Amino acid sequence: MKASTINRQARFLVAPGALLLVLLxxxxxxxxxxxxxxxxxxxxxxxxxxLLALGQMLVMLVRGFDISVGAVAACSSTVAAxxxxxxxxxxxxxxxxxxxLFGGLNGLLIAYLRVQPIVATLCSMIAAxxxxxxxxxxxxPVVPIDASALTDLAFQNVAGIPLLLAPAxxxxxxxxxxxxxxxxxxxxxxxxxxxxxxxxxxxxxxRVTCIAYLACGALAGLAxxxxxxxxxxxxxxxxxxxxxxSVAAAVIGGTALRGGTASVWPVFFGVLLIQALETALxxxxxxxxxxxxxxxxxxxVAGGLDRLILRLFSSSTAYGES
Amino acid sequence: MxxxxxxxxxxxxxxxxGVIAVPxxxxxxxxxxxxxxxxxxxxxxxxxxxxxLLIAACGQTGILIVGxxxxxxxSAVALLSVVTVILAPELGVALAFTGGICVAxLVGLCNGLLIAYLKLPAFLxxxxxLLVLHGLASLLSGGMPLDAAPSPGxxxxxSGHVAxxxxxxxxxLLAVLSLHGLxxxxxxxRSWYLVGTNFNAALNAGLPARRMVLLAYIVAGLFxxxxxxxxxxxxxxxxxxxYPDLAFATIAVCAISGIPLNGGxxxxxxxxxxxLIIAMLNNAVVLLNLTSAWQQLLMAxxxxxxxxLPQLSNVRRRCVHLLRGNAQ
Numbered sequence: 001m002k003a004s005t006i007n008r009q010a011r012f013l014v015a016p017g018a019l020l021l022v023l024l025x026x027x028x029x030x031x032x033x034x035x036x037x038x039x040x041x042x043x044x045x046x047x048x049x050x051l052l053a054l055g056q057m058l059v060m061l062v063r064g065f066d067i068s069v070g071a072v073a074a075c076s077s078t079v080a081a082x083x084x085x086x087x088x089x090x091x092x093x094x095x096x097x098x099x100x101l102f103g104g105l106n107g108l109l110i111a112y113l114r115v116q117p118i119v120a121t122l123c124s125m126i127a128a129x130x131x132x133x134x135x136x137x138x139x140x141p142v143v144p145i146d147a148s149a150l151t152d153l154a155f156q157n158v159a160g161i162p163l164l165l166a167p168a169x170x171x172x173x174x175x176x177x178x179x180x181x182x183x184x185x186x187x188x189x190x191x192x193x194x195x196x197x198x199x200x201x202x203x204x205x206x207r208v209t210c211i212a213y214l215a216c217g218a219l220a221g222l223a224x225x226x227x228x229x230x231x232x233x234x235x236x237x238x239x240x241x242x243x244x245x246s247v248a249a250a251v252i253g254g255t256a257l258r259g260g261t262a263s264v265w266p267v268f269f270g271v272l273l274i275q276a277l278e279t280a281l282x283x284x285x286x287x288x289x290x291x292x293x294x295x296x297x298x299x300x301v302a303g304g305l306d307r308l309i310l311r312l313f314s315s316s317t318a319y320g321e322s
Numbered sequence: 323m324x325x326x327x328x329x330x331x332x333x334x335x336x337x338x339x340g341v342i343a344v345p346x347x348x349x350x351x352x353x354x355x356x357x358x359x360x361x362x363x364x365x366x367x368x369x370x371x372x373x374x375l376l377i378a379a380c381g382q383t384g385i386l387i388v389g390x391x392x393x394x395x396x397s398a399v400a401l402l403s404v405v406t407v408i409l410a411p412e413l414g415v416a417l418a419f420t421g422g423i424c425v426a427x428l429v430g431l432c433n434g435l436l437i438a439y440l441k442l443p444a445f446l447x448x449x450x451x452l453l454v455l456h457g458l459a460s461l462l463s464g465g466m467p468l469d470a471a472p473s474p475g476x477x478x479x480x481s482g483h484v485a486x487x488x489x490x491x492x493x494x495l496l497a498v499l500s501l502h503g504l505x506x507x508x509x510x511x512r513s514w515y516l517v518g519t520n521f522n523a524a525l526n527a528g529l530p531a532r533r534m535v536l537l538a539y540i541v542a543g544l545f546x547x548x549x550x551x552x553x554x555x556x557x558x559x560x561x562x563x564x565y566p567d568l569a570f571a572t573i574a575v576c577a578i579s580g581i582p583l584n585g586g587x588x589x590x591x592x593x594x595x596x597x598l599i600i601a602m603l604n605n606a607v608v609l610l611n612l613t614s615a616w617q618q619l620l621m622a623x624x625x626x627x628x629x630x631l632p633q634l635s636n637v638r639r640r641c642v643h644l645l646r647g648n649a650q
Contacts, residue, residue: 116584123577126619130622138613287461289461293454293458297454298450299450299453300450
């Protein structure tokens with residue numbers, strides 16, 4: 001088998017393996033962990049992170065990085081909550097539109113104006129935070145008069161699976177399909193592997209990069225809509241650590257830091273891994289500060305694994321590539 | 323680098339003047355439109371608030387020049403403050419601050435070792451550190467701010483005066499001068515530029531490139547420690563949420579200063595100008611009685627303008643190039 005194939009498979013097996021390990025250990029050590037109720041809980045908790053990680057994976061695929069996803073999600077949940085009273089249920093579509101706008105801004109800055117992804121998304125992160133504070137009462141949660149139509153919907157189960165998982169599953173199927181079967185998906189991989197080579201064979205690499213950021217923004221907006229459905233309020237200052245968690249999930253899920261390698265399902269397993277670990281620590285009554293340290297260590301280990309797999313299965317280990 | 327070589331001398335001179343002209347412009351705008359801006363007390367206040375950011379940004383600049391990035395500063399200063407306040411009753415103020423500073427330098431050392439020698443990506447390592455250190459600081463303090471026993475010694479760094487000048491301003495001046503000296507006149511500083519421009523070329527030229535990257539993170543740890551010590555003394559307590567956005571603020575300063583994130587460029591003068599712009603604008607927002615939301619939106623606008631405007635001139639040049647028939 002070619003080295004690159006082994007490399008790819010090894011990196012995609014990390015997340016499912018680790019998830020299995022965590023579930024087995026937690027199931028044995030933590031009381032009531034392996035119950036259906038708890039697993040459903042993990043599933044519905046994971047939705048927001050799953051949407052954000054999916055978007056993060058798309059931009060990392062084209063060598064990018066988006067630290068604005070958490071702030072955009074919070075901002076769009078605020079917009080949805082503000083418009084709920086006179087728009088009704090369609091207000092959640094507005095949340096997605098807000099996400100699209102920020103994604104478009106990122107895409108424009110990064111793909112067309114050649115701004116560094118970190119600076120561009122830092123800029124839109126600050127803008128999203130500021131906008132959310134401006135339209136809410138300086139960061140106070142926005143509570144619509146009646147959001148019960150959405151919150152009722154959010155906590156239903158269909159055949160044992162939380163309905164909340166539906167947006168995440170649909171998006172993952174869609175993105176997976178596009179990456180595997182559509183020209184756009186192939187173009188994303190090509191641009192991620194080598195933007196210049198992609199341009200030489202006629203791929204508009206700027207447009208492709210811009211689309212990746214647009215999709216990431218839309219997914220962040222959708223995550224904001226889910227947040228609004230779950231809580232029934234708009235939370236303008238939520239989501240400070242979500243960008244970090246989404247990066248962690250994407251990296252654990254085998255997304256290569258140097259671009260060009262990504263797959264949807266391992267990223268989902270990465271999300272579940274983070275959520276399963278957090279739930280286990282939570283049930284055990286471990287201090288949230290230790291949970292935070294564990295989260296940070298996971299990010300470090302994920303980076304180490306990325307490096308290790310690259311080193312074991314491929315010849316190029318030059319510094320500065322990733 | 324190609325753009326640098328091609329640049330017409332007049333344009334190069336123009337951009338050099340531009341670095342100083344923009345903060346001057348902001349200053350005059352503030353003087354004209356912001357009431358109570360132009361007073362000795364207020365200007366001193368601007369400088370004192372800006373000095374902490376400036377010192378931390380000096381560290382970030384060194385890291386950016388070698389092509390890295392540091393997101394962990396906000397948590398490093400938090401851990402420093404908590405450790406300092408915990409140590410203060412037992413060891414005395416001076417030793418406690420030394421201990422805290424050692425912690426922050428140690429953080430820089432850890433970052434540097436992981437990035438330079440284990441070759442992990444800088445943004446991932448420092449993001450991980452951001453969480454780990456914040457968790458540690460919260461764990462040590464129990465998640466609550468710890469008040470320091472009030473003593474003039476503890477507060478001196480943040481609010482003392484030497485010859486009528488506030489201590490933070492003097493320290494910021496020293497930090498900038500030492501960064502300038504380091505970048506301009508030492509072998510370490512000069513090799514940072516080469517390492518940041520092309521790591522492999524630096525290795526091939528026989529430079530200990532990995533050690534240089536490590537050094538950049540240690541120096542940044544020192545600057546960050548100084549900023550953290552001033553901050554701790556200023557608030558007089560150890561807080562796990564001392565300045566969580568410090569790293570983002572320093573990156574914003576560097577972006578506004580025109581220091582690119584892909585390494586090889588940046589100077590102390592630029593950092594000073596970038597910090598002054600941010601400090602004056604923040605002060606103006608407060609004086610104009612606007613909420614923090616407006617402050618954030620203004621900041622986003624300024625960062626956006628700072629990174630987009632130079633690109634626009636590139637776009638225009640490219641258009642002119644196309645119109646002339648693309649001869650070359």
